[in-house]
Amino acid sequence: MKWGDLVVFIQGIELCKRFQFEFVEPIIANHFPNLSYTSALIGPGSEVLGYDTEMSTDHDWGPRVILLLQGNDMYLIKDILQILHINRPQQFYGYPVDLNQTVITSLAQFLVSKLAIDIDKGIELLDWLTFPSQILAEIIGGEVFRDDTGHLTAIRKQLQFYPHDIWLYTMASIWNRIGQEEHLVLRAGYVGDELGSSIIGSRIVRDIMNLCFLMERKYAPYPKWFGTAFKKLDCANELLPVLIKVQSSGTWREREDALCRAYELLAQMHNRLGITEVMTEQVSPFFDRPYKVIQGGAFANAIVRQIIDPIIRKLSQIRLIGGIDQISDNTDFKSINQWSSVEQSEGRNIARALYNKILE
Template sequence: MSFIKGIELCRRFHTEVVEPLMMEDYHHLSYSSALVGPGSEVLGYDTEMSTDHDWGPRVYLFLDQQIIDEYAEQIQASLQERAPERLYGFQLDIRRIVITTVPGFIESILAISRAEPIEPLDWLTFPSQSLLEITRGAVYRDDHGQLAKMREKFEYYPHDIWLYLMASCWQRIGQEEHLMLRSGFMGDELGSALIASRLVRDIMNLGFLMERHYAPYPKWFGTAFKHLKCSGELMPHLWKAQTASAWREREHAFHKVYEHLSRMHNELNITENIAKDVSYFYDRPFKVMNGEGIARRLADQIINTDLHQLAGQRLIGSIDLITDNTDFRTMKYARNELKALFKSAIRD
């Protein structure tokens, strides 16, 4: 049995099993079919190792609610009766076919209903991995273009959100870059290395933002970063900063990183050009990128009133920057409480 990437296997499942059944028994129904939602195969990063759990032929079937109410059980029963047990050697579990509406799918991923307009602060409550679960994968059929509209709607952050998130990343860099050097200067190489790792992650996040790509969850974070245009230039220096045994080596590696980041920032043409070189941190014997100054330039470009106020009070970023706790980030229905946190920060 040869391994087949999940996107291709699910395409064959749709083409060879789902589509013929729907055309024969339910040809009068409009529907859409896609591989979306959670799973390494949606991101295209699945390998043979992925097949040991939660992997196999599957699709989401999208229908109108009225059609679901009338036909969902019949469709499931038809698939159960007529689908093969295996497809290209892989076990086929009909229970993994999800029949839902487009609004129902969005609510299951983002916990936001059709009746609820998406406000700017809502975007800060959406994990970037969840946005990937909507916009990545593959669409196999799309009657009436519902999936195309959904994916276009969430294709990327609105402009002011994008500015706010980049400003928040730079703020985090500015708040900790000198701490890495100070702890190293005091002989705390372990503490310095730990802060360096945090900075590496923030810089990688910034790379995703600068190139307008959603960042996946930790398992595929580094893999996806390698596909960014900036990775070839940044990776050697980030790896050096990550693995250096002495703080001066880390300092030098981050200086090289900043050379590339400053050029990338200036090429975006969203603020006045920033300096291409690092500068001394006050009178101390080490140099920094001055991330907080860059953050302020970006924040000043934000037009939306709420976001502009939030940026003036707290550059705390989205849920991804606030916490890396998996259980918290997957508590979708705590989104309103998180949104309230941002609103309270505006009022501070």
């Protein structure tokens, strides 16, 4: 089916909700009347975050749910799949039904596949730094249609956002990145390297956007939906035109002016959080050079002083490298939690092993 064939488009989350209540739930109630289970639309897929369009229907999209069984009911997976296959319609609201997209597992196995943790053993603070924000957004996004045990609802509440000290550490790390590169965009332009200046400017724009997500306590999605999600932030009305100006500037001086305005708005946002002493909201010279910067390192240091947990505080004093999203832009590396147990042998994954190494 081509994405343009349907006249009426149904958002994926609504389609899957209907699929649960009109097809899956009656079938399970009839054949497994005493089964306690959870049904949801979570995990990968643009429809989970609400960004799907007609074009999304051309692959990995359609009526589906994730069914989570209790551990002692896992033996029923094949039977449930068989019953669903026997009774499935060819189409549901005009969309083909592919039950290969319906996953049946346990909550524990689902979380291991996504976060590489045994949830029964709890989540340590360092673990949070190994969770890609996209994966966290996929777990708390979407919708839970049925949750007989309440376990998924409880986990989603627990993962709603970073613990306070992790929040502080990740924000400090991005401020530190800005402090390390804010003068480079100007230095490159000063020597006639407009392309290099523009590239560094784009890196800073991305850091600013990531910092805004953190300030508004939202998980940033991966690149395809990064700008789309940013538009929904409270700060976007004022900040987005400024960041577009940074991206479109033809000279480093124009870029500097736009960045300075962005820095000042960012500093105002920081002060409204009330997490540190009041910081200057005005740019200032970079030493004796003719460049204006916000002194991102000063913001990072002020935030670090507020971290209480001894391990996270120690990490922040040794290396402000941030979480996995700041460490790597590589999609495969960010999917490290879904690698084999061999790669996860130290600290559940390579990213955790890195933090452990720094803390030695």
